[in-house]
Amino acid sequence: xxxxxxxxxxxxxxxxxxxxxxxxxxxxxxxxxxxxxxxxxxxxxxxxxxxxxxxxxxxxxxxxxxxxxxxxxxxxxxxxxxxxxxxxxxxxxxxxxxxxxxxxxxxxxxxxxxxxxxxxxxxxxxxxxxxxxxxxxxxxxxxxxxxxxxxxxxxxxxxxxxxxxxxxxxxxxxxxxxxxxxxxxxxxxxxxxxxxxxxxxxxxxxxxxxxxxxxxxxxxxxxxxxxxxxxxxxxxxxxxxxxxxxxxxxxxxxxxxxxxxxxxxxxxxxxxxxxxxxxxxxxxxxxxxxxxxxxxxxxxxxxxxxxxxxxxxxxxxxxxxxxxxxxxxxxxxxxxxxxxxxxxxxxxxxxxxxxxxxxxxxxxxxxxxxxxxxxxxxxxxxxxxxxxxxxxxxxxxxxxxxxxxxxxxxxxxx
Numbered sequence: 001x002x003x004x005x006x007x008x009x010x011x012x013x014x015x016x017x018x019x020x021x022x023x024x025x026x027x028x029x030x031x032x033x034x035x036x037x038x039x040x041x042x043x044x045x046x047x048x049x050x051x052x053x054x055x056x057x058x059x060x061x062x063x064x065x066x067x068x069x070x071x072x073x074x075x076x077x078x079x080x081x082x083x084x085x086x087x088x089x090x091x092x093x094x095x096x097x098x099x100x101x102x103x104x105x106x107x108x109x110x111x112x113x114x115x116x117x118x119x120x121x122x123x124x125x126x127x128x129x130x131x132x133x134x135x136x137x138x139x140x141x142x143x144x145x146x147x148x149x150x151x152x153x154x155x156x157x158x159x160x161x162x163x164x165x166x167x168x169x170x171x172x173x174x175x176x177x178x179x180x181x182x183x184x185x186x187x188x189x190x191x192x193x194x195x196x197x198x199x200x201x202x203x204x205x206x207x208x209x210x211x212x213x214x215x216x217x218x219x220x221x222x223x224x225x226x227x228x229x230x231x232x233x234x235x236x237x238x239x240x241x242x243x244x245x246x247x248x249x250x251x252x253x254x255x256x257x258x259x260x261x262x263x264x265x266x267x268x269x270x271x272x273x274x275x276x277x278x279x280x281x282x283x284x285x286x287x288x289x290x291x292x293x294x295x296x297x298x299x300x301x302x303x304x305x306x307x308x309x310x311x312x313x314x315x316x317x318x319x320x321x322x323x324x325x326x327x328x329x330x331x332x333x334x335x336x337x338x339x340x341x342x343x344x345x346x347x348x349x350x351x352x353x354x355x356x357x358x359x360x361x362x363x364x365x366x367x368x369x370x371x372x373x374x375x376x377x378x379x380x381x382x383x384x385x386x387x388x389x390x391x392x393x394x395x396x397x398x399x400x401x402x403x404x405x406x407x408x409x410x411x412x413x414x
Contacts, residue, residue: 141374
């Protein structure tokens with residue numbers, strides 16, 4: 001049965017007045033659904049989201065209707081169910097969990113089944129990291145979608161500083177040991193999961209760079225070769241090329257091949273083949289980070305020397321026979337930020353940096369494959385969106401990213 005939001009999305013997307021009969025057809029509903037759809041249209045009209053005209057129903061443009069449409073489009077782009085998220089009770093749940101660094105079922109006076117449903121939805125969508133199932137202890141991630149969702153339902157969320165998690169290393173170590181046990185018992189399923197979740201990472205990573213492809217479209221393009229009609233050829237090739245670069249990285253990390261300047265240039269070449277003039281080429285001109293004049297970038301004359309030093313530090317770290325988990329995350333954050341500030345290419349630096357960081361972590365046995373949706377904004381603001389470099393902030397983000405990945409694999413490899 002079509003919902004209020006289904007009707008609103010169709011009317012807003014079309015942009016013109018639609019008759020109830022046209023809406024029934026666009027929603028692929030049977031003729032018998034006409035009466036129910038007409039009543040839903042009247043409810044939307046009473047809520048001032050649409051208006052009736054001589055030619056049919058059309059959107060009543062306002063800040064509220066625009067916000068609703070953006071929430072719906074975000075859900076569609078990220079393969080989320082807007083009918084589940086757009087709920088005033090869900091907004092109330094988020095408001096209650098928002099100020100807590102960690103929450104449990106004891107913090108909510110709601111039906112246990114309802115609580116479990118909200119947790120499952122947020123977890124599955126990448127907005128939640130679960131530290132423990134029994135008892136349930138979880139962290140709600142900071143993302144503007146959640147704040148806008150609450151805004152739509154009249155709930156104001158207080159501004160929160162960057163995530164400042166308590167010591168995660170004991171939890172990470174426990175999950176990592178469990179992962180290695182389960183991976184050995186079910187290697188085939190693990191490989192299938194990597195193949196599935198790397199598509200999410202490709203969409204997440206390129207979305208950070210402005211590629212408009214949605215998650216459902218990414219799956220159709222890379223798994224079924226179905227090309228989205230509205231995307232430019234460059235945007236489509238960008239997705240395909242990044243998949244090639246990621247495949248090369250995953251293979252190299254699996255074979256424990258160390259990073260070299262040649263492999264770094266190769267990842268960039270594969271990822272930027274749609275821009276052959278710069279693919280795999282170290283820049284000789286000055287560049288800036290769009291929208292962030294505070295981000296310091298190495299001058300062209302210093303790139304080679306800083307890359308040599310970067311690789312020397314990397315090789316020294318890899319050569320260590322024993323590394324604590326704390327040392328791994330400290331180095332990974334430094335490694336990520338250092339390469340991004342060297343910024344050796346005209347374009348494609350950030351997506352290449354993520355591949356290199358994933359290679360580093362995977363080559364030391366940490367199975368990171370995606371940055372969850374709920375951490376993308378925090379990740380961006382701790383890297384090329386940062387006013388000043390802060391390796392410790394990025395380290396905390398990477399720890400949460402890895403914990404999310406470990407929990408994801410461990411629950412599905414049971």
